[in-house]
Amino acid sequence: MSTAALSTLASARGTGGFTGALSDLFWRRPRFLLFLLLLPPLLWLGIIYLGSLFALLLQSFFSIDEFSGLIDRTFTLRTYAQLFQPANYDIILRTVVMAMLVTLASVAVAFPIAYYAARYAKGAAKAFFYVAVTLPLWSSYLVKIYAWKLILAKEGILTWGLGKLGLLPLLDAWLSLPMVGGNSLSLSATGTFIVFVYVWLPFMILPIQAAIERVPPSLMEASADLGADAGQAFRTVLLPLALPGVIAGSIFTFSLTLGDYIIPQIIGTSRLFIGQAVYAQQGTAGNVPLAAAFTVVPVVIMGIYLWAARRMGAFDAL
Amino acid sequence: MTAAVSFQNVSRHFGTVRAVDDVSLDVRPGEFFAMLGPSGSGKTTCLRLIAGFERPTGGTVSIFGERMDTVPPYRRPVNTVFQDYALFPHLDVLGNVAYGLMVKGVNRATREARAREALALVRLDGFGARRPAQLSGGQRQRVALARALVNEPKVLLLDEPLGALDLKLRESMQEELKLLQRSLGLTFVFVTHDQGEALSMADRVAVFNEGRIVQAGTPEEIYERPATRFVADFVGSSNVLAPPLVESLTGQHRFASLRPEKIVLSGAGAIAGEVRSHAFLGATRRLLVQTPQGALHVTLPSGAALPPVGTSVTLHWSPADLHLMEDAR
Known part of the structure; x- marks a missing residue:
């Protein structure tokens, strides 16, 4: 919803300004408020945490070249076998x-x-x-x-x-x-x-x-x-x-x-x-x-x- | 005859609070005994003293002649139906009912068969596999009943078991409990704050107030001849007449109770008054009549002629219906 639409809404309801319109919006769409509140932690969990976990998982299917010490990025279970x-x-x-x-x-x-x-x-x-x-x-x-x-x-x-x-x-x-x-x-x-x-x-x-x-x-x-x-x-x-x-x-x-x-x-x-x-x-x-x-x-x-x-x-x- | 439950000068104090204060009572075997009183009157503490969850500060509790001074709850020949039912949420209905037999070491086949019998007794056949959370309030109440009865207690204790049910269910459960008690011949000790429930179900009622028994007797005795103002006030909607009025009528400076249904509007009038309001109660109508000596309730059959609000009436009763009582709490 655009700001213009929000302010029309606000004046129609006679509430004060942008925050009033926002409160009204949240009241009518409680899930939208929930979404806004959950977005930052979800981004944190999803990208930073799960992302790095996934990167870790990916790494474990690589192996290391015994001579050069470089990482060989082809999928293998060899590293798991080492465990x-x-x-x-x-x-x-x-x-x-x-x-x-x-x-x-x-x-x-x-x-x-x-x-x-x-x-x-x-x-x-x-x-x-x-x-x-x-x-x-x-x-x-x-x-x-x-x-x-x-x-x-x-x-x-x-x-x-x-x-x-x-x-x-x-x-x-x-x-x-x-x-x-x-x-x-x-x-x-x-x-x-x-x-x-x-x-x-x-x-x-x-x-x-x-x-x-x-x-x-x-x-x-x-x-x-x-x-x-x-x-x-x-x-x-x-x-x-x-x-x-x-x-x-x-x-x-x-x-x-x-x-x-x-x-x-x-x-x-x-x-x-x-x-x-x-x-x-x-x-x-x-x-x-x-x-x-x-x-x-x-x-x-x-x-x-x-x-x-x-x-x-x-x-x-x- | 040995009493099923006997209290001899039993007290239970919590700090300075005397929850139960020098109570003596005898519950007869096979009796449906109600402990009636407002909340905080000590009736539930008395029940817990029988079950063994509380120990008396003074006095002795005996069950069928055996002193319970050092007997823990798990060795007493009584079982309790709890106010909140206290069903085990992690067990299914059959597991709940069979619990008492399980902890006594009865083998699985026997205890499940007996649990099914107990469930049939409370008309819950086929509910064994459900969880307590999946049952309605009335069904939970029956499970709690079956769970207690399966242990064949000598005395069944019921702590406001119908309190959480709606009116219609409560009435049908009252009849059912009464029938069950008759057919099993068991001693029931029932705690309630609902005077109607106590009077309609019990063989004998003990009215509690402030940790003491104010009056004990049959429902008729309690209703017709309340011993004190408190009993008259608490049990049913009796008119309590103040000493000056009673003195003018009988010559004795005492409180008296007068049942609203004993008052008639015809004959030689004893007191004049003005009708203030009507209430329709189904089979009867209740009038509030304002007299110079105070307001009185009058119950009339629904078919009787009804004086309109605002009219003057004269109230008449037979002197025998005026019941003198103590001013004690």
């Missing part, structure tokens, strides 16, 4: 197992906290909960990780505390185990795991808390009334109904662990995770197609994960 070489496959397996363990541990730690916040905390206690849960997010991620490096170090407070409790033999026994062990906690996969759980925990607590808040308390009473003890009520009512929140939280913890390249670099063994492999391949090694192929792995895994969750009925209560 299944033992060295690369190990990286994927290690990362996925770590992401799964971190997610499970986060759910176990987050659920009671979220339950307390949703069911018991009121007023000031609730405000304290939000501050306490989000406080770690206020400080830099790097600062927190270096702090953890000190906590977990051989001379750190955790080892010191365990020593005072006479539990050092237990720690040493744990650290001498293959896979999870190392010279100290800060140089072991266990350390990496602890820090991952700590850093991603808020992303698990908040969605679970929101999900539990949506479960009417009368449902828990109904379940008790029908003969379910606390454990049965949790398994048959609360958990199924809070599952969308658990899934939402696990999307965060799972995908953030799959993609992180800083935590395993600062804390843990020298064995690589997917994020570090991507970082190395696109940087020093200059193998962008392999980096892209590595990046596709978490996307595919998350896709499978969500599909499986849906099949299991995790979103039925939504």
Whole structure:
């Protein structure tokens, strides 16, 4: 509609000027307003985000010329085949197992906290909960990780505390185990795991808390009334109904662990995770197609994960 | 005879609020017992004390002679139909009804067969595969009923179960509930703020106000002989006569209730007044008559001659219909 037409409209209705005419237009065509509001974020998502994702996908079907180091832009699955070489496959397996363990541990730690916040905390206690849960997010991620490096170090407070409790033999026994062990906690996969759980925990607590808040308390009473003890009520009512929140939280913890390249670099063994492999391949090694192929792995895994969750009925209560 | 539900000096305080204040009552086995009162009168808290969702601050709740002091809700021989029905949204209707049997470890074939029977009992055969969200309010209410009954409770607790239904459905459900209670021979404890519902359905009614039972008795007793002004006000549309008027009529300085249908416009007039308004109520008409001592309602059969608004009438009643009562809340 032209400005002239708009102003005729405005005078016909006796409203004030261009903004009045615009308000009238939005009132008559609410979808037009919605369109205007959604256009910028859609452009952002569509072009910048999905576009770069598509470019990434495209890159992963290219390969690198072993001699010249140049990218060969012919479609091939050769780069994907490289993912299944033992060295690369190990990286994927290690990362996925770590992401799964971190997610499970986060759910176990987050659920009671979220339950307390949703069911018991009121007023000031609730405000304290939000501050306490989000406080770690206020400080830099790097600062927190270096702090953890000190906590977990051989001379750190955790080892010191365990020593005072006479539990050092237990720690040493744990650290001498293959896979999870190392010279100290800060140089072991266990350390990496602890820090991952700590850093991603808020992303698990908040969605679970929101999900539990949506479960009417009368449902828990109904379940008790029908003969379910606390454990049965949790398994048959609360958990199924809070599952969308658990899934939402696990999307965060799972995908953030799959993609992180800083935590395993600062804390843990020298064995690589997917994020570090991507970082190395696109940087020093200059193998962008392999980096892209590595990046596709978490996307595919998350896709499978969500599909499986849906099949299991995790979103039925939504 | 052991009472189905017995309260002995039961109190439940929330901080300084006495939600239930020293209540004693006995519900007889096989009885349809209504707890009637305005919101906040303590009737729902009493129901929750029976179900076990609340624990008494003082006193004892017993169910069929067994003290419930330390018995959690999941071990009490009662089941509840919740006000919002509280159906599990992630289970289908059959799963909802079979839930109680499932947590008790009854095998799938048996519990589903019994759940189907319970659904048939509330006339919902064939609805087993639906989700609660796909049902109407009345159907949800029946599912909630079936879900409770399938566990064969000794006492069925109903918390304003008809509150969310529209008038017509509510009336048909009232009859249905009554029939069901008769045929099963079960003890029903029913909470409602609707005096019509309580009087029409219950064998006995306890009227609650401010955490106490003001009067307990049959619907006839409650309606004909209200113990206090509060009961007369709350149950039905009785005329409450102030002490000066009652004193002039009976010589006693007391409040009294007078049912509008007991007043006639013929015979020797006791009080003169002027007709202020008419209301058509189907089988009857209700008149508001202004007298020097206050306004009175008069109910006349629809066929009776109707004095026009503005005319003077004389009101007459038999002294026996004037029921003296306490000034208590």
